Amino acid sequence: MEAVGKCGTAKRLKDLCTISTFKKSDSVLLSGQVYGIYRYGMRDTFTYESIKKMLSFVTEVDYPHHVRMVAAQYLGRLKAKMDSTITNPIGQIALTERNPDIRMALAKALGKAYNPAFVLPTIETLWRQETDYRVKAMTDSDLDLSTRQLMMGTTLKWTRLYPRQRDSVNLSLQNAYKSATNPYEKARLLRGLAEYGWNYPLLRDEAQNTANPAIVRTAATEAIASINASPDFFRIFKGYSTVVKRELKSILFSLVYTADAGVAAVAAESIRDPAALLNIKLMKDSVSNLYRTMQSLKLPQELETYESIRQTINYIEDTSAVAKKKSMNQRIVDxxxxxxxxxxxxxxxxxxxxxxxxxxxxxxxxxxxxxxxxxxxxxxxxxxxxxxxxxxxxxxxxxxxxxxxxxxxxxxxxxxxxxxxxxxxxxxxxxxxxxxxxxxxxxxxxxxxxxxxxxxxxxxxxxxxxxxxxxxxxxxxxxxxxx
The missing domain is CATH 2.40.100.10 (Cyclophilin-like)
Known part of the structure; x- marks a missing residue:
């Protein structure tokens, strides 16, 4: 049944959902059924009936735990919005569910709701009564360093329209970055600085600085990529949007050409990100340089970077002419x-x-x-x-x-x-x-x-x-x- 979920047709999904002969004590058979429906969902193949079937597994608490857990994971990961007939029962069972593995998946599922009037109070109640950090993620009274830095970045995001407050928070983040000595702390701060798009020259300099540790260079590139694909890009840069978009494109290509494994992989991915809205026609003359950079990489050490640049070339060319590189130098088991x-x-x-x-x-x-x-x-x-x-x-x-x-x-x-x-x-x-x-x-x-x-x-x-x-x-x- 799980194998059917990995390769079956839509008709077979209906067959899986309408099985009526399994008893709640048929643990192995139910496991096959729930995994089959789950595998369909991860292939973006689902119906209202399949969602309802998985909901029934979760809400009826006398089903075996592992069956309920898989069903909850399905509801949490499925790429589908859910109406009140689905999310209301999810919220109700989440409030009384004892197992955190199931609760955390149900909490995620609530984010797919159309009905915030019900969902928001439910999530607030879950937050107040939750004791497992995996469900709650953090507590109000114990903010560690990374959480404080994350909050500074979030504050910068929401003060963008208020110049005085924005500039104050931005300066604090920049100063914190300059004084930080731990490269992973610096990486977090760079991601926070990306919340204000006009920081891109600083991020460019840090990505290109070969004296920086790899994690800092890669994080700076990730920050540039997030600015490049921001849904608020034109609101942030306004009349300068065209100029900045052109400059970011130039920066990203220059970062790919460094052939630095992390930097090049992230920059190549950003170039082909549809959300970045880069003009493919204006990138055609860059393909030969991308290809040369790809060919210069050490394999198999930099296979992931090779693959990222390969995908970007094929994206620009609108083809799959550059074939995927097979793994090489396979080590035989000792x-x-x-x-x-x-x-x-x-x-x-x-x-x-x-x-x-x-x-x-x-x-x-x-x-x-x-x-x-x-x-x-x-x-x-x-x-x-x-x-x-x-x-x-x-x-x-x-x-x-x-x-x-x-x-x-x-x-x-x-x-x-x-x-x-x-x-x-x-x-x-x-x-x-x-x-x-x-x-x-x-x-x-x-x-x-x-x-x-x-x-x-x-x-x-x-x-x-x-x-x-x-x-x-x-x-x-x-x-x-x-x-």
Whole structure:
């Protein structure tokens, strides 16, 4: 049934939704049905009947927990607006639901509502009674540094029309950036400065400054990209919009030509972003330079950047003439490492916030386990930064550059088993597509079943989930020991 959800026709979706013979005790059959409907939804294939079916799984609390969880994830991730016949029951069950895995998905689903008169008071009530940070995200009384910086950026956004207040907040952000020494703090501040579009010359300078750490250069480029695609672009720049748009285009192309992995990948993506409203016809003469830059990249280390520039060339040319580069220098599994590990093998990750203990899934993902163990034993992960922390999603590390765009001179094969990211604490391999995995890996905060078909699961947290939940961007892996 799940396989049908991955490749079936719309008629088969109707068949899945109208099954009436399963009892609430038929746990395995219900699991197949709910995963099948979920997989249809992730292919943007859904009907009112499929939404109602998943709603019934959530609202009837005597269904098995994992069935209700998958249904709630469906409602939270489906790309569809929902009317009051859907959102009102979602709000009602969210207020009484005991399991946070289900509550957090239902809270997200409420954001798709047409009826704010009901939804806003419901969300406010959820906020007041919530105790799990993954649902609430933060508390009013304990704002950490990154939260304060985020609030400064938000304040800058909403004071754009009030010059005195805007200039004061903007100056405070600029001064905070100049005085900051932690590169991840500087990256956050740059993203905040992007809320006022006229900061783009400062952001350009920081993106081009090769003395800056990779994370700062990449964050500055991301900030320029957000200005370029801002829905308020013409309101911000008014009569200067055409001139600024032309200048931003020039900046983005110059950043691609640097061939700096993170900077070039982000800039290339921004160029092809339809929201940026760049004139494709005026970019035709840049294709040859883009192609030369793409060809100059080191592979497979910079495969993700190669792919981003490739997509941009094809976007400008309105073709798919430049074919996707296949993974290269595939490392064969070291069976000597695998045979030396028992089925109970573990890894202990010592971090700046405490220890995290993993059970290595040797039989499920031998290639990924062997690669992880090999890198750990050479000390590769020592002092690597958790460069990506997305609340209620993942923490990620293992990047040699520290910005998510780094890799080594080989790749390993994907190992996509029938396992599901159906609870917190699964450890997966980051990738830029099938068979491009190498050194980066992540740990999930909560169920993330949309990752199932594409990301290898090679370990599971068995101790230290409290440490995982404490991690913030910039925290360090101090060492990894294999037991």
């Amino acid at each position: 069976w000597g490492i695998i045979t030396s590990l028992s089925d109970q093998a573990t890894a202990t990750i010592k971090t700046s916030k405490g220890e995290i203990k993993l059970k290595l899934l040797v039989r499920n993902a031998p290639i990924s386990v062997a690669n992880f163990v090999s890198l750990a034993r050479t000390g590769f992960f020592n002092n690597k930064v958790f460069h990506r922390v997305v609340p209620n999603f993942v923490i990620q590390t293992g990047c040699p550059r520290g910005d998510g765009y780094g890799s080594l001179d080989y790749t390993i094969s994907s190992e996509l088993t029938p396992m599901h990211y159906d609870t917190e604490g699964y450890v997966g391999m980051a990738s830029a597509g099938n068979h491009t995995e190498c050194s980066q890996w992540f740990i999930t905060h909560s169920p993330t079943i949309h990752l199932d078909p594409n990301y290898t699961i090679f370990a599971k947290v068995i101790e230290g989930m409290d440490v995982v939940h404490k991690m913030t961007v910039g925290d360090i892996v101090e060492g990894v020991s294999i037991n």
